[in-house]
Amino acid sequence: MSDSILEEVFIKRSQQKKKTSPLNFKERLFVLTQDKIAYYDYDYEKGKRKGLKGSVDIEKIKCVETVIPEDNAPPERLFPFQMYLFLPQIIYDEGPLYIFAKSDDVRKQWIHKLRHVVRFNKDLMQKYHPCFWEDGMWKCCQQEVKQAMGCRVLETRNGGFSKGSRRKSRKPLPPLPPQPPKQPKFSEGMTVIAEYDYAPMAPQDLELRKDEEYIILQISDANWFRARDKYGWYCKNINRSQAENLLRTENKDGGFLVRDSGKYTGKYTASVYTKASHGTLGTCRHYNILTNHQDQFYLAEKHYFNSIPELINYHQHNAAGLVSRLKYVVSNRTQNAPSTAGLGYGVWEIDPRQLTFIKELGNGQFGVVKYGKWQGRHDVAIKMIKEGSMSEDDFIEEAKVMMKLRHENLVQLYGVCTKQRPIYIVTEFLSNGCxxxxxxxxxxxxxxxxxxxxxxxxxxxxxxxxxxxxxxxxxxxxxxxxxxxxxxxxxxxxxxxxxxxxxxxxxxxxxxxxxxxxxxxxxxxxxxxxxxxxxxxxxxxxxxxxxxxxxxxxxxxxxxxxxxxxxxxxxxxxxxxxxxxxxxxxxxxxxxxxxxxxxxxxxxxxxxxxxx
The missing domain is CATH 1.10.510.10 (Transferase(Phosphotransferase) domain 1)
Structure with a gap:
C-alpha cells in the first residue's frame, strides 16, 4: 500500500441502500493514500488499526463537499458540527459516503487533501446534493432517485472543480489598486468601539478608553476621524501563528481573541486556547465567524446574532459547541496601541524638546538611530540624520507625502524635526529590531x-x-x-x-x-x-x-x-x-x-x- 497522506478516526454513516434499511454510525480509522481512501476497525487501547472494513479508489471519487447536518442530530454527530458543518461528502460510483469529522482544522485538512488528490479525475461532478440521502430520497430536493443529478452547483472559487481542470485557488482576489488592501469601511454616524486606550497627543485629540463606544461625526482625513464619546478582544494585525503565540503565552484555559481571517478578506476568525484534554501544554482551535442569509453572525448554528460583540458576549457564557466558552480576553492591544499616521491630528513637524532619547539602537545609512519617547509616553525610533548624507530640502518636502502612507506592514513615519541640525526622522518603534x-x-x-x-x-x-x-x-x-x-x-x-x-x-x-x-x-x-x-x-x-x-x-x-x-x-x-x-x-x-x-x-x- 502507498504511504499514508493522512490518518484520522471519524464517525462513518452506513450507506442506506434501501428505503427500509436502518442507518448506523460507527467510528472507523480512515487512511488516505495517493491511490485509496480506506477505513478500518480501530483498537483504542493499543492505538492500532484492526481489520479493513472498506475502501474507495481515488480515481472513482467524483466530488468532495460539505453536507448540511440532519435535523435534531444527537450530540456525537453535532460536536462541533453546529458551526462549520464538518461533514465531508465523498460521492463515488456506489453512492455517497458520509464522514463526520471532529474539528474545524481536521475537516479543512482532509477536504483540502482529498480535493488535491482527485483534482485530475475524469468526469468530476459539477453539481452535488447539499443534504443527506435518507429514507429513499434526497432531503435537499426531494428527488427519489439516488443517482439523480445534484441540485446545487459546485462553487469553484471555494474549492470545487470544473470538468477536467485544475482546482483554482480558494482565496478570493485582493482588492485592485489603487484601493488600499484591508481598509475598513467607516461612515459618518457609525458607532465604533475603542480597541485600546489612547492618550491625547495634541489638544484636539480625543481620549479613547478601551471597550467604550464612540460615534463618528466626520471623516475628513484617511487616518483621523472626528468623533464623540458614546472591544478589546479584536486583534486586527496578527496572523494564525502569532495568535497561537499570544494564547500560549497567556496560558489560560478559555483564553481567546478575534482576528482577521487569513484566507477570506472581510471575514473574521475566533482563536481559542484550551487545556481540557492537553494538560499544561494546551492547544489552540480556530473558528471562522460565519454569516447566514440574513447577515447574522454565528459560531454555532441556531445561535445567531446581529453583531460580533453580541456573539462574543453569548459565548463568554456558553460554549455551545466550542472547545471552551470564551473565558479570558487575550489581546496585544492592552500594551501596544497601533501606530497612527502622525502623533496627533495634523502634526508632522515635531518639537525636538518633546523627545526623550533613551538608548542607541544602531548606526544606519544616514546616521545614528535611537529609541526614545515622545512627550514621555509614546515609543518612537529617532533617526538623527548625519549632515551631508542626505538632500534635506527634497526629503522634507517628500516627508509630507510619506506620512500619508499607512499599512500594517509598513513602519509608520510620525513626523520630522527640521528646525535644527541634525534633522530628525521620527518613526514607529518596533521592539524586536532589524x-x-x-x-x-x-x-x-x-x-x-x-x-x-x-x-x-x-x-x-x-x-x-x-x-x-x-x-x-x-x-x-x-x-x-x-x-x-x-x-x-x-x-x-x-x-x-x-x-x-x-x-x-x-x-x-x-x-x-x-x-x-x-x-x-x-x-x-x-x-x-x-x-x-x-x-x-x-x-x-x-x-x-x-x-x-x-x-x-x-x-x-x-x-x-x-x-x-x-x-x-x-x-x-x-x-x-x-x-x-x-x-x-x-x-x-x-x-x-x-x-x-x-x-x-x-x-x-x-x-x-x-x-x-
Missing part, C-alpha cells in the same frame, strides 16, 4: 509557516507601496523591522533617493545594494517596482537561509558580471521547490516578466493554505 538580526540571532528552529508568513508580511507591505506607485529602491532584510508579535514591517522606503554619497550608486562601491539589484539597475541604474520585485526574491532567500549574505563568495564586480549573464542564487535548504520557484520568478532577466506584488501575495497565501 529582521536581518532577528533571523540570525532569534530564530533557532523556525516552522515553515513562520518563515512563509514573514515573506507574506513583506509582500503585503510592498503590494500597498506598489498600489500607491511608490518604489522602495533598497528592499532587503536589513530594511525591515520586527514588532513584539513577530509581524514584519518594511522601513526606509524611498529614502535612497536622497543619498548624497556618490559611492552608493557605484557598481564597485561598497554602499550600493548590488546583492539585491537586478541587471537593469546594475547596468543602467533603472529603478522600478519590478526592481523591487527582484529585491524581494533576494529578501525571501535571506529569510530561508536565516540571514546569510547573498552571493557570499563573490565580490560586487563578480556579482555584476555573473548576474548579468544569468547566474542566480541557489535554493536554500529550508525552501522547497514551490518556495524557490517564487524566488526564481522574481529573478527573471526581463523586468516585465516578473510578477507584481499583488500576484506574489496570492501565491504566498496559496502556499500558506496548504500548510494550514
Amino acid at each position: 529582521l536581518l538580526t532577528y533571523l540570525r540571532e532569534n530564530l533557532q528552529h523556525p516552522s515553515a509557516v513562520q518563515l512563509l508568513e514573514m515573506c507574506k508580511d513583506v509582500s503585503e507591505g510592498m503590494a500597498y507601496l506598489e498600489s500607491q506607485q511608490y518604489i522602495h529602491r533598497d528592499l532587503a532584510a536589513r530594511n525591515c523591522l520586527v514588532d513584539s508579535n513577530g509581524t514584519i514591517k518594511v522601513t526606509d522606503f524611498g529614502l535612497s533617493r536622497y543619498v548624497l554619497d556618490d559611492e552608493y550608486f557605484s557598481s564597485v562601491g561598497s554602499k550600493f545594494p548590488v546583492r539585491w539589484s537586478p541587471p537593469e539597475v546594475l547596468l543602467y541604474c533603472k529603478f522600478s517596482s519590478k526592481s523591487d520585485i527582484w529585491a524581494f526574491g533576494v529578501l525571501m532567500w535571506e529569510v530561508y537561509t536565516l540571514g546569510r549574505m547573498p552571493y557570499e563568495r563573490l565580490n560586487n564586480t563578480e556579482i555584476v558580471d555573473k548576474v548579468s549573464t544569468g547566474y542566480r542564487l541557489y535554493r536554500p535548504q529550508m525552501a522547497n521547490d514551490k518556495i524557490y520557484n517564487i524566488m526564481m520568478n522574481c529573478w527573471h532577466e526581463k523586468a516585465d516578466e516578473r510578477p507584481t506584488f499583488q500576484a506574489l501575495v496570492i501565491s504566498i497565501q496559496d502556499l500558506l493554505d496548504n500548510l494550514y
Whole structure:
C-alpha cells in the first residue's frame, strides 16, 4: 500500500441502500493514500488499526463537499458540527459516503487533501446534493432517485472543480489598486468601539478608553476621524501563528481573541486556547465567524446574532459547541496601541524638546538611530540624520507625502524635526529590531509557516507601496523591522533617493545594494517596482537561509558580471521547490516578466493554505 497522506478516526454513516434499511454510525480509522481512501476497525487501547472494513479508489471519487447536518442530530454527530458543518461528502460510483469529522482544522485538512488528490479525475461532478440521502430520497430536493443529478452547483472559487481542470485557488482576489488592501469601511454616524486606550497627543485629540463606544461625526482625513464619546478582544494585525503565540503565552484555559481571517478578506476568525484534554501544554482551535442569509453572525448554528460583540458576549457564557466558552480576553492591544499616521491630528513637524532619547539602537545609512519617547509616553525610533548624507530640502518636502502612507506592514513615519541640525526622522518603534538580526540571532528552529508568513508580511507591505506607485529602491532584510508579535514591517522606503554619497550608486562601491539589484539597475541604474520585485526574491532567500549574505563568495564586480549573464542564487535548504520557484520568478532577466506584488501575495497565501 502507498504511504499514508493522512490518518484520522471519524464517525462513518452506513450507506442506506434501501428505503427500509436502518442507518448506523460507527467510528472507523480512515487512511488516505495517493491511490485509496480506506477505513478500518480501530483498537483504542493499543492505538492500532484492526481489520479493513472498506475502501474507495481515488480515481472513482467524483466530488468532495460539505453536507448540511440532519435535523435534531444527537450530540456525537453535532460536536462541533453546529458551526462549520464538518461533514465531508465523498460521492463515488456506489453512492455517497458520509464522514463526520471532529474539528474545524481536521475537516479543512482532509477536504483540502482529498480535493488535491482527485483534482485530475475524469468526469468530476459539477453539481452535488447539499443534504443527506435518507429514507429513499434526497432531503435537499426531494428527488427519489439516488443517482439523480445534484441540485446545487459546485462553487469553484471555494474549492470545487470544473470538468477536467485544475482546482483554482480558494482565496478570493485582493482588492485592485489603487484601493488600499484591508481598509475598513467607516461612515459618518457609525458607532465604533475603542480597541485600546489612547492618550491625547495634541489638544484636539480625543481620549479613547478601551471597550467604550464612540460615534463618528466626520471623516475628513484617511487616518483621523472626528468623533464623540458614546472591544478589546479584536486583534486586527496578527496572523494564525502569532495568535497561537499570544494564547500560549497567556496560558489560560478559555483564553481567546478575534482576528482577521487569513484566507477570506472581510471575514473574521475566533482563536481559542484550551487545556481540557492537553494538560499544561494546551492547544489552540480556530473558528471562522460565519454569516447566514440574513447577515447574522454565528459560531454555532441556531445561535445567531446581529453583531460580533453580541456573539462574543453569548459565548463568554456558553460554549455551545466550542472547545471552551470564551473565558479570558487575550489581546496585544492592552500594551501596544497601533501606530497612527502622525502623533496627533495634523502634526508632522515635531518639537525636538518633546523627545526623550533613551538608548542607541544602531548606526544606519544616514546616521545614528535611537529609541526614545515622545512627550514621555509614546515609543518612537529617532533617526538623527548625519549632515551631508542626505538632500534635506527634497526629503522634507517628500516627508509630507510619506506620512500619508499607512499599512500594517509598513513602519509608520510620525513626523520630522527640521528646525535644527541634525534633522530628525521620527518613526514607529518596533521592539524586536532589524529582521536581518532577528533571523540570525532569534530564530533557532523556525516552522515553515513562520518563515512563509514573514515573506507574506513583506509582500503585503510592498503590494500597498506598489498600489500607491511608490518604489522602495533598497528592499532587503536589513530594511525591515520586527514588532513584539513577530509581524514584519518594511522601513526606509524611498529614502535612497536622497543619498548624497556618490559611492552608493557605484557598481564597485561598497554602499550600493548590488546583492539585491537586478541587471537593469546594475547596468543602467533603472529603478522600478519590478526592481523591487527582484529585491524581494533576494529578501525571501535571506529569510530561508536565516540571514546569510547573498552571493557570499563573490565580490560586487563578480556579482555584476555573473548576474548579468544569468547566474542566480541557489535554493536554500529550508525552501522547497514551490518556495524557490517564487524566488526564481522574481529573478527573471526581463523586468516585465516578473510578477507584481499583488500576484506574489496570492501565491504566498496559496502556499500558506496548504500548510494550514
